[in-house]
Amino acid sequence: MDFEETAVKARAFSYFRAATIDQALDAYARAGDDARFIAGGQSLVPALTLRLQAPRLLIDIAHIAELRGIGREGTYLRIGALTRHCEMLSEPLIAEFAPLLHAAAPFVAHPAIRNRGTFGGSVALADPASEFPAMTLALDAEIEIAGASGRRRVKADEFFVDLFETALQPGELITAIYVPLFKADQRYAFDELARRRGDYALVGCGMLATFTSDRIDDIRISFFSVGNRPTRAKAAEAALIGFGLDAEHIAAAQAALEGDLAPPENDEVPPAMRLHLARVLLGRLLGRLGEGA
Amino acid sequence: MRGFDETLLDEADETVRVRFVVNGRKVACEVAPRETLVDCLRDEFELTGTHAGCEMGACGACLVQIDGRAAHSCLMFAVQADGARIDTIEGLTESGAIADLQAEFHRRNALQCGFCTPGMLVNASELLSQVAQPSREQIRDALSGNYCRCTGYEAIVDAIDAVAKARSAGGAR
Numbered sequence: 001m002d003f004e005e006t007a008v009k010a011r012a013f014s015y016f017r018a019a020t021i022d023q024a025l026d027a028y029a030r031a032g033d034d035a036r037f038i039a040g041g042q043s044l045v046p047a048l049t050l051r052l053q054a055p056r057l058l059i060d061i062a063h064i065a066e067l068r069g070i071g072r073e074g075t076y077l078r079i080g081a082l083t084r085h086c087e088m089l090s091e092p093l094i095a096e097f098a099p100l101l102h103a104a105a106p107f108v109a110h111p112a113i114r115n116r117g118t119f120g121g122s123v124a125l126a127d128p129a130s131e132f133p134a135m136t137l138a139l140d141a142e143i144e145i146a147g148a149s150g151r152r153r154v155k156a157d158e159f160f161v162d163l164f165e166t167a168l169q170p171g172e173l174i175t176a177i178y179v180p181l182f183k184a185d186q187r188y189a190f191d192e193l194a195r196r197r198g199d200y201a202l203v204g205c206g207m208l209a210t211f212t213s214d215r216i217d218d219i220r221i222s223f224f225s226v227g228n229r230p231t232r233a234k235a236a237e238a239a240l241i242g243f244g245l246d247a248e249h250i251a252a253a254q255a256a257l258e259g260d261l262a263p264p265e266n267d268e269v270p271p272a273m274r275l276h277l278a279r280v281l282l283g284r285l286l287g288r289l290g291e292g293a
Numbered sequence: 294m295r296g297f298d299e300t301l302l303d304e305a306d307e308t309v310r311v312r313f314v315v316n317g318r319k320v321a322c323e324v325a326p327r328e329t330l331v332d333c334l335r336d337e338f339e340l341t342g343t344h345a346g347c348e349m350g351a352c353g354a355c356l357v358q359i360d361g362r363a364a365h366s367c368l369m370f371a372v373q374a375d376g377a378r379i380d381t382i383e384g385l386t387e388s389g390a391i392a393d394l395q396a397e398f399h400r401r402n403a404l405q406c407g408f409c410t411p412g413m414l415v416n417a418s419e420l421l422s423q424v425a426q427p428s429r430e431q432i433r434d435a436l437s438g439n440y441c442r443c444t445g446y447e448a449i450v451d452a453i454d455a456v457a458k459a460r461s462a463g464g465a466r
Contacts, residue, residue, distance in 0.1 A: 008348040012305040015326035015372045016297055027297035038373070045368045046349040049329065056302055058326065060373055086362070110438025112356055112363040112416065198437040 010048040017060040021146050021175065024061050028171045029148060031057040037173050038062070039082055042109070042117040043125050067120065067175055070094065076142075076178040081120025085109070085132075088119070098179045100139060100206055103190040104131040110198045120174040123159075126166045126229065129200040131192070133160060134230035138188075138206045138222035141179045147172035163228040186210050187292065189285040192225075193277050201225045202269055203277045205233075205285055214244045214290075223278060226261045233260040236282065245290030253286060254279040311375040315340070316384025324371045331355045333371035334381060342382035342411050346440070353439030356412040357381050363419040382411035391418050393459065397452040405443035412439050417453045426461055429454060 018024035028035045035057040038044050047053045061067060067082040070093050077097040088094050088105035095102045101119075108114055108122075108131050122132040123143060136143065136156040143154050147169060154167045161167065168174070182188070192204030203226055209219035219240050221233040235256035243249040263274035308323040315338060322337040329348070334340045334357070346354035348367045355367040358380040385391045391414050397403070404410045413436065420427055420435040427435070432450050441449060 009329075010327040010370075012325065012327055014301045014305045015309065015370070016301060017372075017375070018297075023296050030297060030299050031302060041370075041373065042350060042365075042368050045329070045370065048327075049348060049367075056305065058370075062373065106434075110353070111419065111435055112353065112365055112438060113350060113368070115362040116359075116364050116368065196437065197434050 008049045010045075011051060011054040013048075013055055014057045015060065016057060017063055019063065021061075021064055021066055021173070024059050024064065024173065025146065025148055025171060027057065027059050031055075031059075033170050035059055039067075039121045040084065040117040041121075042113050043121070043127070061173060062118075072097070072181070073178070075181055077181055079119055079177045079179060081118060081124075081174045081176055083119045085114035085117045085119065085122070086111075089114075097181045098139065099182055100135055100188040100190060100208055101132070101179070103188065104135050104206055107131050107190075107192055107194075107197075107201070107204070119177060123177060124166065124168060124174050126160055126164055128163065128227060128229050129204075129225040130230075131190075131201075131204060131206070131224060134204065134222040134224035135190070135206045136177060136179075137230050137232050138208050138220045139179050140208075140220060141177050143167075143174055144176045144178060145172050146175045151175070153178065157232070160229040165229075183210070185212070187289050189288045191281060191285055193281055203274055203281055205278070205281050207285055207289065209240075209289055216240050216243060216245070221282070223261060226263050226274060226278060228264070231261060233257055233282070235259040240286075245286055250283055250286045250290075254282055257282060309372060311371055313374060313376070314378045316380055316387065322371075326370060326372050328371050329367050330357070330369045330371045330374050330379075331366035334366060334379070340381045340383050342386075344408055344411060346408070346412075351438070351440070352409070353412040353416060353436075354409050356415040356439075358385070358415060358419075363415050382414060385414065385418065393456050394418065394421075394452070397456050397459075398449070401448045401452045401455070403444060403448040403452040404441075409439060409441040409443075413441065413449055417456075420453070421457055421460065426457055427453075432457075 016027050036055045037059050039062050067080050069080045085108045088101045126133050141156045143159050145152050159167045188208045190206040192201035194201045204224045207221040210217045219237050223231050236253040239252040239256045263271040308325050312321045324333050331345045334343050344354035346352035350365045350368045355365050356363050357366045360378050432453050
């Protein structure tokens, strides 16, 4: 087949299947940074076939055992970077200890994509319209990163820097995501507004709140598809902490969103419309939270 | 598994040998690393029931089963699937695993040009393996990544719905 004459074929690259994290990091360094890690590949493969990216070397990390597995570690659930989106739906540990991820998973792309796409890959790409990166913010998760200088853990609040830009440095990869274990006094809610199931959301939101009876002690609200990166609604959070979820405080949180979100100019969905949709969604989710969601 | 060999970097145009179990048979072939699985299946093995549509994971015409789960063969390079078990529409047809779905699609005119049909069947097969009695809404959800530009989907949903009910009722399977 003559790839050069067809529209959607990747440029030539070399392929290396790494067996360990160290092998993967070593290969990246020796390719002179002109490499990409590939796991599920559900976003990277189209980027390569459309020639938006053309690395010399593709390093397949999908077979590294260390990047797999879900398990409790102290007060955290450690979710291996290679955990597939479909496992968010099927794994009992996720449903019990990170139910917000379980709730968000059906909204991630389509079933066949969820069979291949990985949690670590989604967080590393940091698509501002993706569900899981935003949920790591709502969950106050920590991202474990491996690089030439060793391992480090970065809070989700510090991880997402700008459009497709994260705390990951060239040659680093995500090994796992640590999510604080879901507790009995917590409630969560997730939803998104999309034109069609599986499409990118016009706006989406997930939240996790800690209650004393019906009073909110703490809440983290995270939006996606509202700007250059997943965004916490800190003013809306502040409007709710210490109060019950009555109509007055829900309205106050909705009003506060104006200070939290600055949706980009867009012909199809102007900023005012997106802000309006965000308020509608926030109202719905807080209503569900009030009902004990 | 050996470590990284730098000479690999100068061999981007060289082919590499990959092995799969395709439709139950052990096979091997030489592919360029940049060759997608759909191109490999069609060109190397002449399994042309897997269709290359959008080639970016949107239309679902290229769905196959990889290690038993539906996946886009356009969203994967063949080298990534080295060692995997791959089942295409040809294998699923031969085994009879989806014979009832195929008969029902036929009976209800759930296809016209047929381009989307292999992907529809792979997806429907996976749905019914996971949810015995899906609602019509669940069927539509599951098919959200499969485009059909002929039928308007109604007959496709009807066919899958009918097979789900027949399988649950009859215990024929």
